[in-house]
Amino acid sequence: MTTTRRDFLKVTAVVGGGLTLGVSLPGAVSEAQAAGTLYTPNAWVHIADNNTITLISARSEMGQGVYTSMPMLIAEELDVDIRKVKVEIAPVGDVYINSLLGGQLTGGSTSVREGWEKLRVAGAQVRTMLVSAAAEKWQISADKLSVSNGKVIGPGGRKATYGELADAASKLPVPKDVVLKDPKDFKIIGKATKRLDTPSKVNGTAVYGIDVKLPGMVYASLEQCPVIGGKVTSFDAGKAKAMPGVIDVVQIRDGVAVVADSYWHAKKAREALTITWDEGPVAKIDNASMMEGIRNAKDTPTPIKKTGDADTAMKTAAKTMQAEYWSPLLAHATMEPQNFTADYKDGKCLVVGPAQFQQGTQGNVAAALGLKPEDVTVKTTFLGGGFGRRLEYDFAVQAAEISKAVGKPVKLLWSREDDTTHDFYRPMAFHRMAAGLDASGKPVALTFQLTSQSVTQRAFGLPKGTLDPFMAEASVVGYDIPNMTQELIEHDSGLRVGYWRSVSHALNAFANESFIDELAAAAGKDPYQYRLALLDKQPRYANVLKIAATKAGWGKPLPAGHSRGIALMEGYDTYMAQVAEISVKDNEITVHKIWVAADLGQMVNPDTVEAQLQSSIAFGLSSTLGAEITLDKGRVQQTNFHDYPVIRMSQMPRIDVTLVKSTEKPGGIGEPATALVGPAVANALFAATGKRVRKIPLSPDNIKSA
16 A cells, blocks of 8 residues: 555556556656557556456546446457456556546546547557567468457467467557457447446455555544634644543644544544634525525626527517526535545655545645645545545545644544535526517527536636536537527635536526426427427437337326426437426425436446436435535534435335437436436426426425425
């Protein structure tokens, strides 16, 4: 666990005299050979002479299956058994930057989309070099050779394993142009494959951040200001220091940490601290003031897209409609609370834990400790959930500061209450929608305005007034409406915010798909047929809508008291429709079944795709039915799952998944389904009760007051 990044690269590059293919890394040993053209900077492969194949994964595994899908891309081009490919997480390095996001991070449903070509190219380059090595060894033309199951095959029954050829192959130049397999010849890609990381998670050998142990490690529990952003004015640690197991009590920028020989001792002693806080400006914030500020925001709107002339079309429309929609603050609620382990020693620091953003973790730990980034080594474990929360690095910085203060390796553990009350929350959002209808009820104009905070401004310094693409997701509908204007107002409510699973898709799809449903009702049309009539020029949208409706038996009789709602969206290049079947009793919603049709282009592992759809729907149902973060005097009111509910097994509906076969480029699947649950259920609620609830969550209180 104390291996440096340089040592890691050396070991993986030369052990066994094998073949390593990757791009040239800063400080990497000379044996490392490039695998990938200039536009494939991330992937590299190690083939040892014992025939072991290792993929160095640039993406964190947080349940979404990249430790299986990424190796599948390599294994397909190498023609090897996927179960023979091992996976190791990459160290920090510019070569591992996610080209779709601009940093070495995992998120935005980008892993397969970003790795689809580059990893296959890397695999094809490895294959080509191995074949060339065999051709030289046997003094035969390479075009007379083939590969099969980890071997190069030649005339006359000649065979050589990849391991036997790896050393010779490593001395050959890396081919710039390689031929990728034709999809019709795929043996691995597109086939349902059991996950490679399941056995380790079942038998307990998988290491999550919370499992990390270093020699001489101690434990820390950190008391942070009850108001996010507040600072320590003074503290009394007398009682805490006298408690069993306590080693030290230290102040860092975010609060006061108790360090002890066990987490329990640290946590109990922390409760004995007496601290005076400067609560800062957030103490003036509550939900009412945030909503008032958002509604009355005077910031200049930033245009997203304009089609035709919506203002003029509104004036000549036979009927106009307006509606407003609200979405709340939300926590990430990862099953594994935030944690990180740090070891500061002699001007260098090792940090180990669940990270989605390795570069950000390294850079911010270095800045906090006054080190150079190269003096901070980041090692990534499995993540017990991410959802965007582990794109942040506050807990890693805290662990590093505590380790430096006490001069020991430290594991910092947050409690569930710490996690719920000190999150980077999904922003509150307010939508103003308007439409103009012709005499037949068909929309001739649509305007969309979102007012919310920009996470990208907070996280990456995006200049104000610059379009934040992560606010604009799903803002532009796919319907054939001739005149549309979409814009957003970036309003800072004063509370720190973060990216949340599906980012702004969930906010914008709720407003758009609820409003389209309202237009259908105003026109006296069936909501499915109304949508379908607006999709003549959008075949992929229309196809998934038809599939979902047909599977759900749209238009056919339902059990007594049951109703259906439908919603449609494109997100991360995936086209998706959902139908929700619900019943309502005493303003309490029961979701019985959800049908989902998804066209995400070419799929790597359909088994993981289906699992991701199911988990996304579960995640989205939590926020749809009850989860909400509220503030009073700057203090988050929810503390644990009793008042920030995540969906229980008894609430989970049956889910029917249809995956559309496609030759289009891969789309993302880890997040879009989360966004459609809200509008599908809200539209079913309207069908059931005639009430249009324009505020998420669809809790009994919100339904009653609608």
